[in-house]
Amino acid sequence: MRSFSWVAVWLAFAALTLACAGPVAAESEENWQLCAGSATAPDLRVTACAAIIDGKTETSERLANAYCNRGHGLTEQRHFHDAIADLNEAIRIAPSHACAYNNRGRAYAFKRDFDRAIKLDPTLAIAYGNRAYIFYQMRDTTHAIADYTMQIKLKPDVLAYINRGNAYRDSEQLDRAAADYGEVIRIAPEDARGWRNRGLIRLFQGDNKSGIADYDKALQYDSTDADSWNNRGQAKIRLGDKPGAIADLKKALELYPDLPTAREALQKLGVKL
Numbered sequence: 001m002r003s004f005s006w007v008a009v010w011l012a013f014a015a016l017t018l019a020c021a022g023p024v025a026a027e028s029e030e031n032w033q034l035c036a037g038s039a040t041a042p043d044l045r046v047t048a049c050a051a052i053i054d055g056k057t058e059t060s061e062r063l064a065n066a067y068c069n070r071g072h073g074l075t076e077q078r079h080f081h082d083a084i085a086d087l088n089e090a091i092r093i094a095p096s097h098a099c100a101y102n103n104r105g106r107a108y109a110f111k112r113d114f115d116r117a118i119k120l121d122p123t124l125a126i127a128y129g130n131r132a133y134i135f136y137q138m139r140d141t142t143h144a145i146a147d148y149t150m151q152i153k154l155k156p157d158v159l160a161y162i163n164r165g166n167a168y169r170d171s172e173q174l175d176r177a178a179a180d181y182g183e184v185i186r187i188a189p190e191d192a193r194g195w196r197n198r199g200l201i202r203l204f205q206g207d208n209k210s211g212i213a214d215y216d217k218a219l220q221y222d223s224t225d226a227d228s229w230n231n232r233g234q235a236k237i238r239l240g241d242k243p244g245a246i247a248d249l250k251k252a253l254e255l256y257p258d259l260p261t262a263r264e265a266l267q268k269l270g271v272k273l
Helices: 026-036 042-055 060-076 080-093 098-110 114-120 125-137 141-154 158-170 174-187 192-204 208-221 226-238 242-255 260-268
Strands: none
Touching (some): 026 042, 026 060, 042 060, 060 080, 080 098, 098 114, 114 125, 141 158, 158 192, 174 192, 192 208, 192 226, 208 226, 226 242, 226 260
C-alpha cells in the first residue's frame, strides 16, 4: 500500500506574516511599500527594509516593523541565522510585537528546530505536526502520536488525522487508526484518502465486505489509484468473487504494470499475462 504519511509541509508557512508599516513620509514611501508589501520578492524586501533600518529615522515601533519584515525576507532566502537575529532585535525593540514572534517561530521551524519553535509559540499547530513527522520517520510512533494529537487539538485538519491514523496503523492500534480515517471521511467525504486508508484497516481486521465498501467509495472519488484496485481485488478473492477480482487486478496492472501483488494474484487465478 502506497504510504500517505506526511510529506514536506513547508508550504504551510508560505503565507506572509508581515507587519503593517503605518503612515509613511513621501520620501520613504517606496521603501516601505517594498519592505511591507505582501508580493515583494525576498531580495527586494531585504534591501528596502535595510534602507529603512540604516536610515535611523524611524520610531521604535516602525523600526521593529522593518526588522520583522527584513527577518521574513531573510527567512525566505534561507538565511536563518541572520533572520533570527533581525527578529530578536524586533522583539527587543517592541517586546509585544506579534509579527516578530510569528516569524521567528517560522524561521526555527524551517531550521527544523521544532522544540524551540514550540517553546516560542506553544499554539503553533504545524510545529507539532512537523516534529511528529520526524518522530514518525524515526519509527518512534509513541512520540509521533503525541505530537499529532496536540496538532489536532490545536488545529484539526484532514492531513493531521491521516498522519495520526498512519502512526496508529503502524503501531497496530487498528481501531484507533480506523477512527482517525473515519474523521477524515466525516470532514472531507469526497477525499479518497480517508476511504482507502480505512478500507485497508478493514482488510487487516479481516472485514473484507466493509473493506470493499470503503474501496468502492475511494475509487468513486479517485479511480487512478492502483493500490485501491489491487486491494479491492485481493478482498474479492477472499470472498470468492473471481470475476470481480480479475477485473480489479487487471485495472491495477493497467495503472501500475509493475505491481507485483496484482500480477502474482492474477497468475494464481489462472490469468495469462
